[in-house]
Amino acid sequence: MNGNVFIIGLGLIGGSIGLAILKEHPDAQVTGYDIKPDEMKLAKALHAINRTSSSLQHDAEQADLIIICTPVNETEKLMNSLAAFNLKPDVIVTDVGSTKKNIMSASHVLTQKGITFVGGHPMAGSHKSGVSAAKAFLFENAFYLLTPGDSADEQSIDTLKNWLRGSKAKFLEVKPEEHDHITGMVSHFPHIIASSLVHQVKQNYQKQPLISSLAAGGFRDISRIASSNPSMWRDITLHNIDTLKELLMEWQQEMNRVINMLEENNAEHIYAYFSEAKTFRDEMPILQKGAIPSFYDLFVDVPDYPGVISEITGLLAKEEISIVNLRIMETREDIYGVLTISFQTEEDRKRGAECITSVTDYDVFTV
Numbered sequence: 291m292n293g294n295v296f297i298i299g300l301g302l303i304g305g306s307i308g309l310a311i312l313k314e315h316p317d318a319q320v321t322g323y324d325i326k327p328d329e330m331k332l333a334k335a336l337h338a339i340n341r342t343s344s345s346l347q348h349d350a351e352q353a354d355l356i357i358i359c360t361p362v363n364e365t366e367k368l369m370n371s372l373a374a375f376n377l378k379p380d381v382i383v384t385d386v387g388s389t390k391k392n393i394m395s396a397s398h399v400l401t402q403k404g405i406t407f408v409g410g411h412p413m414a415g416s417h418k419s420g421v422s423a424a425k426a427f428l429f430e431n432a433f434y435l436l437t438p439g440d441s442a443d444e445q446s447i448d449t450l451k452n453w454l455r456g457s458k459a460k461f462l463e464v465k466p467e468e469h470d471h472i473t474g475m476v477s478h479f480p481h482i483i484a485s486s487l488v489h490q491v492k493q494n495y496q497k498q499p500l501i502s503s504l505a506a507g508g509f510r511d512i513s514r515i516a517s518s519n520p521s522m523w524r525d526i527t528l529h530n531i532d533t534l535k536e537l538l539m540e541w542q543q544e545m546n547r548v549i550n551m552l553e554e555n556n557a558e559h560i561y562a563y564f565s566e567a568k569t570f571r572d573e574m575p576i577l578q579k580g581a582i583p584s585f586y587d588l589f590v591d592v593p594d595y596p597g598v599i600s601e602i603t604g605l606l607a608k609e610e611i612s613i614v615n616l617r618i619m620e621t622r623e624d625i626y627g628v629l630t631i632s633f634q635t636e637e638d639r640k641r642g643a644e645c646i647t648s649v650t651d652y653d654v655f656t657v
């Protein structure tokens with residue numbers, strides 16, 4: 291496609307969207323604006339945009355598509371600024387915010403003026419922020435939720451999907467209330483739980499400093515998202531506070547149920563509790579493919595000897611299988627082995643596993 295795309299907010303998500311658009315539509319003019327000039331320069335250097343903006347108003351007025359990729363409270367303010375500009379009458383304005391109810395309400399300043407607004411939320415990302423962590427394939431196979439405003443017709447929604455085709459995401463239209471309730475449950479609420487677990491460990495840390503070195507395995511998996519950008523999550527929490535309060539009340543009841551179960555001291559009931567959760571989670575479509583994961587991890591149970599990493603990377607390089615990340619666990623407590631290799635696609639992960647198991651005795655696992 292050809293036209294002027296204007297991305298406001300060039301962090302992890304804005305940068306990833308820019309990369310995906312330019313990959314699919316190399317003739318597009320993608321201009322980027324950020325309050326941090328260094329982030330703008332870096333976005334250009336990384337080819338996430340092909341032009342930096344020196345005037346929000348000027349570039350917004352030239353745009354055929356405006357994508358607001360800022361924290362959600364800034365997005366609301368930016369919509370007010372955009373409403374005061376002389377935007378092209380057929381411009382499409384969209385956002386990527388993790389909440390939708392407040393944003394859709396705030397978008398009325400635009401829709402009242404006849405501007406098309408389609409709310410958006412790519413359901414993939416990372417605990418990292420900033421354009422340096424942006425990836426063109428961040429949203430591959432992930433759901434990309436859309437909440438079209440009242441004035442958005444089918445043609446504008448199709449045009450937006452075409453612009454975003456390079457993301458390889460799966461688009462799904464939902465109502466803003468439904469959006470906030472579902473994402474509250476599967477994304478926002480887990481953040482509170484992850485942070486609360488870290489707080490609990492922190493409180494115990496005073497008495498048992500060894501705890502921080504031994505907090506591997508389950509704790510590491512469940513607490514990763516507590517390392518996310520706190521200001522972004524503050525804003526998300528403030529936008530979805532009622533849903534979160536409701537979920538926390540339900541959680542308190544659930545924890546009371548667990549306390550009662552433990553007091554009962556009944557092995558069968560404890561087994562059933564874990565087993566029912568396992569069955570339900572194992573059947574969840576998110577684990578089959580896509581949805582939340584934005585990378586494809588392979589765990590390799592390698593022995594701890596010098597040169598083992600170069601042996602594995604050498605095998606993969608010989609088969610021309612690209613890897614995006616490689617990590618060594620600091621302890622062997624993790625049942626999946628000490629080496630984690632992240633691939634760009636499911637196909638690469640499959641080939642990587644086949645390549646490693648065909649030449650070595652190392653066990654490989656996926657989750």
Ligand SMILES: NC(=O)C1=CN([C@@H]2O[C@H](COP(=O)(O)OP(=O)(O)OC[C@H]3O[C@@H](n4cnc5c(N)ncnc54)[C@H](O)[C@@H]3O)[C@@H](O)[C@H]2O)C=CC1
Binds near residue numbers: 360362368389411
């Ligand atoms: N991080 C994630 O995994 C995901 C985040 N989101 C949503 O995407 C949005 C952006 O998140 P990230 O890219 O992760 O954050 P980020 O912190 O990496 O990037 C945000 C960028 O917006 C810029 N910015 C802030 N206020 C601005 C303003 N008024 N004008 C211009 N630029 C401004 C910041 O300088 C920063 O570079 C948020 O609304 C978040 O809820 C959605 C899906 C996943």
Ligand SMILES: O=C(O)C(=O)Cc1ccc(O)cc1
Binds near residue numbers: 412413414418515
């Ligand atoms: O790091 C993770 O796994 C995330 O939770 C990423 C994420 C953050 C915010 C969203 O609205 C959607 C996905």
